[in-house]
Amino acid sequence: MWYNTKATEILGIDYPIMQGPFGGGLSTVELVATVSNAGGLGGFGAYTLSPQEIYEKDKQLKAATNKPYNINLWVSDTDAVDGTVSAEHFEQTKTLFKPYFDEAGIALPQKPAVFKPRFENQVEVILSTRPKVFSFMFGIPSADILEQCGKLGIKTVGAATTLDEAIALEAAGVDMIIASGFESGGHRPSFLASAEQSTTGTFVLVQLIREKVKTPIIAAGGIATGRGVAAALTLGADAAQIGTAFLACDESGALPAHRQMLFSDAAKYTTLSRAFTGRLGRGITSRVAKDLIGQEKQFLPFPLQTTFMSSLRKAALDQQKWDMVLFWGGQIAPILKHTKAAVLMQSLIEDTSKIMTS
Numbered sequence: 001m002w003y004n005t006k007a008t009e010i011l012g013i014d015y016p017i018m019q020g021p022f023g024g025g026l027s028t029v030e031l032v033a034t035v036s037n038a039g040g041l042g043g044f045g046a047y048t049l050s051p052q053e054i055y056e057k058d059k060q061l062k063a064a065t066n067k068p069y070n071i072n073l074w075v076s077d078t079d080a081v082d083g084t085v086s087a088e089h090f091e092q093t094k095t096l097f098k099p100y101f102d103e104a105g106i107a108l109p110q111k112p113a114v115f116k117p118r119f120e121n122q123v124e125v126i127l128s129t130r131p132k133v134f135s136f137m138f139g140i141p142s143a144d145i146l147e148q149c150g151k152l153g154i155k156t157v158g159a160a161t162t163l164d165e166a167i168a169l170e171a172a173g174v175d176m177i178i179a180s181g182f183e184s185g186g187h188r189p190s191f192l193a194s195a196e197q198s199t200t201g202t203f204v205l206v207q208l209i210r211e212k213v214k215t216p217i218i219a220a221g222g223i224a225t226g227r228g229v230a231a232a233l234t235l236g237a238d239a240a241q242i243g244t245a246f247l248a249c250d251e252s253g254a255l256p257a258h259r260q261m262l263f264s265d266a267a268k269y270t271t272l273s274r275a276f277t278g279r280l281g282r283g284i285t286s287r288v289a290k291d292l293i294g295q296e297k298q299f300l301p302f303p304l305q306t307t308f309m310s311s312l313r314k315a316a317l318d319q320q321k322w323d324m325v326l327f328w329g330g331q332i333a334p335i336l337k338h339t340k341a342a343v344l345m346q347s348l349i350e351d352t353s354k355i356m357t358s
Contacts, residue, residue: 002230002356003349006216007239010155010175011133012068014039017229017348018218019341020243021045021072021135022186022252026328029057031251031341033064038345041133043070043241047077050118051125058129068132070157073122075139076191079278079301083114089300093308096298100288100324104315112300112307130154137189140172157218159189161198166209166217168192174215178241179205181221185244185330187281188272195280199272203235210236224332226351233356242348244330249341257317258327259339266322267333276313276326278305284333287323 007016019035021027021043032042044061046054054071061069090111101108123141126134127148134149135157149156150173159178160166169177180189181202188195200208202221209217219232220241232240247254248262261267261284272282273289279302283289292299299305316324338344 002233002352005233005238007176007218010216011041011239013041015349016233016239017041017345017352018070018239018241019043019246020184020186020220020241021070022243022247022328023047023072023074026247026253028251028253029060029064031246031249031253032061032069034251034341035246035345036065036067036069038342039067039349040345041068041070041239043072043133043135045072046122047072047074047118047137049122051121054122054125055129058125058131061131070133070135071126071129071131072135072137073119073126074189075119075136075141076117077119077138078115078117078303080115080304081301083116084112085300085304087111089298092298093300093305096292096295097308097312101312104312104319104321104324106311106315109308109311112304115303115307126154127152133157135159135178137187139191140169140174143172146173159220160209161188161190161195161205162192162200163205163208163212165190165192165198166213166215170213170215176216176218176238177209177213178218178220179209179237181205181219182272182282183331184221185247185270185282185328185333187277187279190280195272203231206232206235206237222330222332224335226348226353226355228332229348229352230355233352244328244333245336245338245344246341247328248333248336248339249344250339251341255317257320257322257325261322261327262329262333262336267329267336270329270331270333273326274299274305276305276309278302281326281328282330284327284329286326289326 023045
């Protein structure tokens with residue numbers, strides 16, 4: 001049957017359908033458990049959480065499902081040299097963004113505190129809690145970490161935005177590789193070249209990797225229906241990872257306004273921008289992203305830009321100034337139909353079955 005793939009065998013799941021792990025509070029235990037209990041692989045994005053918070057979430061996940069699930073971290077979680085920027089750089093950023101803060105009627109923030117990388121402490125929790133799947137973005141963990149995962153029975157899944165990144169992941173010995181196409185919502189997890197230079201579409205990327213790499217592939221980006229899953233499997237992927245369609249479900253941690261935007265006409269237009277976090281990511285087009293094209297050198301590096309923008313985000317949400325907010329979303333959003341994760345899963349399975357067996 002179509003659902004008997006290397007992915008289902010490796011991950012211990014019934015269907016080769018994975019829910020994208022969302023960071024920044026967008027993942028929930030309920031969403032992960034719903035997808036995993038339906039035979040797919042739920043995913044929890046934990047890169048913003050402290051080690052103790054990851055431990056608590058894992059405990060909640062184990063209580064909510066006895067099926068496999070995925071916890072996701074970012075190998076590189078800062079672009080700031082020594083965790084900060086010069087006073088001069090910060091003044092440039094303040095000058096650039098001042099009109100938006102003025103419009104929202106709030107003061108410009110203070111310079112963000114020095115950011116200390118968290119990955120090494122976070123990954124210790126992964127090794128102690130042993131989720132079935134540990135996925136990661138923005139790089140490759142050390143050989144020692146990957147070896148420990150292997151000994152503990154934790155399956156490792158790395159994200160590639162280019163063929164070169166997929167080759168590097170295979171050389172490191174990961175269990176599966178996510179082919180992350182530029183259609184997808186959220187951050188571009190590039191790590192060998194700049195994200196702007198790593199914009200291959202999902203289905204081209206799947207074919208390139210399939211040709212050169214033996215490691216099983218997960219297609220991600222621009223997939224929201226059974227037709228998309230069937231296309232990914234036909235082109236050589238062993239599973240499909242779906243983000244935006246699950247983000248739009250009631251069970252996700254997205255704000256009601258965010259979910260409404262994903263079902264609105266605005267979802268037809270998405271933009272890749274660094275304006276909101278300092279790293280390139282795709283969301284529904286906003287005035288801020290459009291205004292500041294070409295001004296990227298004056299943004300703060302990730303994650304200092306996120307911290308800098310947090311008070312503006314809150315004020316814009318309170319005042320319903322939606323064109324000043326980044327609502328993550330992929331290019332596939334205009335065809336979304338489902339608001340319940342269990343119904344979406346059922347639709348994905350049934351529609352893929354119809355297409356693959358017709």
